[in-house]
Amino acid sequence: MAEILVLVDHVDGAVRKxxxxxxxxxxxxxxxxAVFLGPGADSATEVLGRYGARKVYVVDAPEVDExxxxxxxxxxxxxxxxxxxxxxxxPSGPDGKEIAARVALRxxxxxxxxxxxxxxxxxxxxxxxxxxxxxxxVTAHVTQGVPVIxxxxxxxxxxxxxxxxxxxxxxxxxxxxxxxxxxxxxxxxERGDRPELTEAxxxxxxxxxxxxxxxxxxxxxxxxxxxxxxxxxxxxxxAGWYPHSHQxxxxxxxxxxxxxxxxxxSGAIQHRAGMQTSKTIVAVxxxxxxxxxxxxxxxxxxxxxxxxxxxxxxxERRRS
Amino acid sequence: xxxxxxxxxxxxxxxxRTFSEDGTTDREAVDSLLSELDEYAVEQALxxxxxxxDAEISFLTVGxxxxxxxxxxxxxxxxxxxxxxxxxxxxxxDAFGTSLVLAKAxxxxxxxxxxxxxxxxxxxxxxxxxxxxxxxxxxxxxxxxELAIEDRxxxxxxxxEGATVRIQGALPAVVSVTDRSGDARYPSFKGIMxxxxxxxxxxxxxxLGIEAAQVGRAGARSAVDTATRRxxxxxxxxxxxxxxxxxxxxxxxxxxxFI
Ligand SMILES: Cc1cc2nc3c(=O)[nH]c(=O)nc-3n(C[C@H](O)[C@H](O)[C@H](O)COP(=O)(O)OP(=O)(O)OC[C@H]3O[C@@H](n4cnc5c(N)ncnc54)[C@H](O)[C@@H]3O)c2cc1C
Ligand SMILES: Cc1cc2nc3c(=O)[nH]c(=O)nc-3n(C[C@H](O)[C@H](O)[C@H](O)COP(=O)(O)OP(=O)(O)OC[C@H]3O[C@@H](n4cnc5c(N)ncnc54)[C@H](O)[C@@H]3O)c2cc1C
Numbered sequence: 001m002a003e004i005l006v007l008v009d010h011v012d013g014a015v016r017k018x019x020x021x022x023x024x025x026x027x028x029x030x031x032x033x034a035v036f037l038g039p040g041a042d043s044a045t046e047v048l049g050r051y052g053a054r055k056v057y058v059v060d061a062p063e064v065d066e067x068x069x070x071x072x073x074x075x076x077x078x079x080x081x082x083x084x085x086x087x088x089x090x091p092s093g094p095d096g097k098e099i100a101a102r103v104a105l106r107x108x109x110x111x112x113x114x115x116x117x118x119x120x121x122x123x124x125x126x127x128x129x130x131x132x133x134x135x136x137x138v139t140a141h142v143t144q145g146v147p148v149i150x151x152x153x154x155x156x157x158x159x160x161x162x163x164x165x166x167x168x169x170x171x172x173x174x175x176x177x178x179x180x181x182x183x184x185x186x187x188x189x190e191r192g193d194r195p196e197l198t199e200a201x202x203x204x205x206x207x208x209x210x211x212x213x214x215x216x217x218x219x220x221x222x223x224x225x226x227x228x229x230x231x232x233x234x235x236x237x238x239a240g241w242y243p244h245s246h247q248x249x250x251x252x253x254x255x256x257x258x259x260x261x262x263x264x265x266s267g268a269i270q271h272r273a274g275m276q277t278s279k280t281i282v283a284v285x286x287x288x289x290x291x292x293x294x295x296x297x298x299x300x301x302x303x304x305x306x307x308x309x310x311x312x313x314x315x316e317r318r319r320s
Numbered sequence: 321x322x323x324x325x326x327x328x329x330x331x332x333x334x335x336x337r338t339f340s341e342d343g344t345t346d347r348e349a350v351d352s353l354l355s356e357l358d359e360y361a362v363e364q365a366l367x368x369x370x371x372x373x374d375a376e377i378s379f380l381t382v383g384x385x386x387x388x389x390x391x392x393x394x395x396x397x398x399x400x401x402x403x404x405x406x407x408x409x410x411x412x413x414d415a416f417g418t419s420l421v422l423a424k425a426x427x428x429x430x431x432x433x434x435x436x437x438x439x440x441x442x443x444x445x446x447x448x449x450x451x452x453x454x455x456x457x458x459x460x461x462x463x464x465x466e467l468a469i470e471d472r473x474x475x476x477x478x479x480x481e482g483a484t485v486r487i488q489g490a491l492p493a494v495v496s497v498t499d500r501s502g503d504a505r506y507p508s509f510k511g512i513m514x515x516x517x518x519x520x521x522x523x524x525x526x527x528l529g530i531e532a533a534q535v536g537r538a539g540a541r542s543a544v545d546t547a548t549r550r551x552x553x554x555x556x557x558x559x560x561x562x563x564x565x566x567x568x569x570x571x572x573x574x575x576x577x578f579i
Contacts (some may be wrong), residue, residue, distance in 0.1 A: 004359040012480060067448070068478075068487050071459065093481045094446065094463045100445035102454045108539030111415060126545070130338040132442070137548050144541035172558065180459035184475070184486040202578065226578060244479065244500065249331075251357070251438070251499045259578050267335050280576055281553070282569060293558050302561025310566025315579050318527045318570060 002030040002086035003055070005079060007072065007099065008048065009091045011188070013040020015047050017199045020090045020158035022151055023051040025118045027161060029087045031127055033057060034165070035079060037072055038064045045167055052161040055168060063174045066183040067096060070172035071302050073102040075172045080107055082170075086147055087125050089118070092150040100150045109145030116155050116277070125149060133250070133273035153198035154256040192221075197229045197246060200258040203275070205231030205248055206241075209264020209285065209304055211243040219263060223309050225315045230256065231275075233265045263304045267292030282309070284308065321432045321469075321491075323377045325365045325399070326422060327358040328451075329390035332444040333535070337442070344412055344418045345442055345543030347384065354390040357437035359397070359504035360497050365435050366398040368469060376400055378429060382410060388520065395515035396507035403429060407524040412537030415443075419451035421504040421535060424528035426456065433474075436496040438463055451498040459489030 004026040009016045019034075026032035033055040034048045043056040057079055058087060063071040076088060076099065088103065090096040092114050104111040117128040125147050129138045141147070197203065204226060206219040216230070220305045225231045226284055232242040234249060248255055250273040260278035267283070267290055275281070276295060283296040285303045300307050331337045335350035362379070369375035377399035381387045384406060389448065391402040405425050427435055434456070439446035446463075453460030461467075463477035464487075472491040477484060479498070507515070523530060533539055559568055573579045 009481070068485070069462075088326060094478075095481060097446050098450035098460065101445075101450045104541075105416060105419075105451055105454050108541075110540055113446070113447060130550075131339075131547070133333070134338060135337070135550055137546075137550050138339075138343070139547075140542055141543045141545060142542045177457070178455070181461055181487050181489040184488055186483050186485045188483045213525070226573075250441070250444070257571070259576070280578075281556075282572065284565070284569070288560070293556075295553055295556075296558065297554070297556040298569060299556060299558040300561050300565040300569055302557060307561055307565040307569065310564075311569050314565075314567045314570035315373045315573075318579055320575060 003033045004030040005085045005088045007090040008034050008036045013043040018153045020051045021156045022089045024159045027052050049165040053165045056165045069098045070178040072099045076103045077106045077281045087147045090150045092152045100148050104148040110142030111148045111158035113150045115151045134276035158192045166168045195229045200229035202226045202228035202230045203231045203257045204261045207265030208235040225312045266290045321375045323433045324431045326436045328355045328440045329383045329387035332478040333441045339547035343547050354393040355441045361435040361437045363504040365442050396512045396516045402520045405523045409536045413535050414540040415488040415533035417539045419476045423455035432491050434494040438498045453494040459493040462496040496535045
């Protein structure tokens with residue numbers, strides 16, 4: 001079976017969940033080979049193997065952290081030339097998409113971005129994408145070269161398939177493009193105790209109706225009662241009530257959790273673009289005509305400052 | 321400084337957008353406009369020109385006849401001139417076809433800085449700036465929330481995955497900016513009138529030395545098999561809160577096993 005190159009998304013060797021989803025999808029297409037850039041491969045190998053990586057290619061060069069995007073492009077292009085993979089999978093996101101596009105251009109390959117599913121087809125991988133604020137489902141395939149595909153978080157549930165990976169250190173020649181954009185500083189975002197937005201099974205979001213940074217404590221209380229990540233509309237983020245890294249929508253994060261709770265959010269098309277594919281959607285809004293109710297499986301027309309505290313109390317009562 | 325701003329004409333995101341039978345965007349069905357996310361790139365170009373008397377701003381679009389409207393809108397906001405690349409053979413292009421046409425047009429015009437939006441509001445791939453940089457052989461200083469240019473060096477803040485990074489590259493470069501880079505201005509009446517007199521050059525593939533087979537559906541490296549409308553979500557239960565809305569919500573979440 002042919003190799004499938006999977007670019008590993010990690011923080012100092014801690015592999016992020018979307019990578020496990022990519023390995024799971026890659027097994028449908030061939031034998032996954034994880035491509036690990038930077039330091040920390042030792043601590044990542046076990047989990048990569050657990051999710052089916054047969055090989056782990058390690059490129060630990062200073063360029064990887066010192067320059068943006070292009071060192072990964074040089075790496076994947078050269079590995080693809082050496083190993084002749086049947087496909088290359090990367091996580092969707094600004095970095096993943098830029099890496100993918102440049103790799104595809106260099107390899108003369110087709111590119112598909114933001115796949116929400118990937119399956120094996122007669123002519124190679126078949127992808128599914130959501131289009132136009134998730135009102136359309138598009139299936140597509142690459143017709144030229146090694147298919148390069150970026151996959152959104154939550155496209156598949158990670159399934160373990162233990163393998164004992166061969167770890168191979170690889171040398172890569174970094175061309176001039178790899179020294180073009182220097183990373184002057186990197187400030188990791190604080191990771192609280194709550195799950196990450198893209199990885200959470202439940203997301204509780206607040207909008208303009210939350211009416212103040214201090215009131216987001218109520219959204220956090222609901223989130224904690226449900227073990228959820230906290231999201232926010234752009235209106236709430238622009239007002240400075242919650243950090244931009246929590247923005248859900250077209251220009252924020254696109255989520256697809258089991259449950260999405262929207263409180264004080266009207267449901268503008270750009271917000272819907274980031275949450276419309278959630279399994280179950282519930283909404284609390286005092287305006288019965290708010291478009292968010294068109295999506296809601298259960299909606300409460302009411303004041304969030306009355307409904308949400310009661311919800312938290314009732315969750316606690318039911319649990320005890 | 322010679323600035324080229326790439327702007328895309330897209331179907332209105334707030335309208336009911338559809339696909340044609342051949343899997344391409346149906347441009348007839350709804351009104352189109354300048355992609356809202358490209359207004360931020362226009363704005364940054366105009367701000368840069370305010371502190372650089374030699375700045376010369378051109379807007380560039382690739383698209384059918386009516387894509388000219390996007391250029392007019394940008395010119396009404398400011399800038400000097402525009403380039404419209406239009407050719408029947410471009411229809412159905414993928415990201416590689418479009419980036420080839422844009423790159424050739426940019427090279428022909430000359431540039432110190434290419435400014436783009438973070439993504440279009442229709443295809444929303446967010447890859448064109450990286451592809452342009454790769455084709456033009458210049459740095460891609462992308463996805464910036466904040467940028468400054470000094471001594472022919474671009475420095476900016478990029479909100480990356482899990483971290484905020486400060487990045488830097490030398491001109492000539494391709495830069496893309498996000499919707500957090502600064503609110504775009506509205507065209508003034510004076511601006512709208514002035515735009516009518518600004519030159520718009522129209523180019524075809526032959527002006528750029530591109531063969532028809534390199535672009536359009538013929539040159540595309542991927543193909544759409546099906547495009548189907550997602551079934552509307554089943555109508556949910558919407559209840560007015562009469563003092564027990566939170567309890568009712570908890571009961572619903574319990575039936576769905578979230579509690
Ligand atoms: C190019 C572009 C990109 C965009 N990207 C995004 C994006 O990524 N994410 C995003 O969210 N938006 C995005 N937007 C903005 C979007 O168009 C909306 O402006 C935004 O989503 C509105 O946020 P909101 O629903 O919180 O606010 P509003 O639309 O003002 O809605 C507030 C809601 O709260 C309700 N409310 C008020 N008080 C209460 C109360 N006490 N109890 C219950 N309900 C209450 C009101 O009835 C109202 O429905 C984008 C816009 C553009 C042009
Ligand atoms: C729903 C949908 C899904 C698609 N999926 C794929 C796919 O998976 N693979 C693929 O190869 N193609 C795909 N396409 C086609 C692709 O979107 C177009 O080829 C397009 O020209 C490039 O991508 P974009 O609009 O996503 O641009 P982006 O990369 O999102 O655009 C970023 C910036 O580039 C500039 N720009 C983009 N287009 C133009 C233009 N025409 N003129 C001037 N400046 C421009 C703007 O500054 C813009 O803000 C898809 C199209 C649609 C509508």
